[in-house]
Amino acid sequence: MSGSFILPEEQSAVEAIDAIRDEFDLFDDWTQRYRYLIELGNNLPAFPVEWQNDKFRVVGCQSQVWLNYSREGNKYYFAGSSDAVIVKGLIALLLRIYSGRTAEEILKIDPEFVKDLGLAGALSANRSNGVMSMVKAIQHIASR
Structure with missing residues (x-):
């Protein structure tokens, strides 16, 4: 696996x-x-x-956002980036939560955590929509 993919910490998504x-x-x-x-x-x-x-671009983000994944066994590992610095940080948070999980785990993670963390209220509407687009892209990968 390339060094670009995020490996999870020893914690569940809820713990992350x-x-x-x-x-x-x-x-x-x-x-x-x-x-x-x-x-x-x-x-x-x-x-x-x-x-x-464009092959790796996440549609629905105001900034340019790219997402790639690797699958090893039944776990998905993600890599991502953006041309916007704050969005890149949001990607880091999402990868920390989703990377290294099975499809079942990924699909069980309630995207409400974006609101619960206060991100939805602190970000512009466009950035909030972009975060949800990234979550949907990750869920889409896991649902294939």
Whole structure:
């Protein structure tokens, strides 16, 4: 497997969402959370240039967003990137939640976590829609 794909931490998706919530709670406001998201995006593994094309593009995002996956056994591993720094951080969060899971696990994750984390209210409508487009793309991959 290429080094671009995100390997999960030793935690369930629910535990990953709870950990992200706890991390967000460390910050006093969304300006600090945005900085944190930018840092997360900057720490993503390099996304190969040859994947930055329409074949891997996520439709429905205002920014350019690319998503690729690898399947090993019954688990899916994802890689992603964007031309927008905050969106890249949002990708990092989604990959942390979804990568390394089975199709059943991926499809059971309730996308309401986007609202529960406060992301939906803190992001522009276009960015919120883009996050949901990324979630739908991941779910579509898992549902094949």
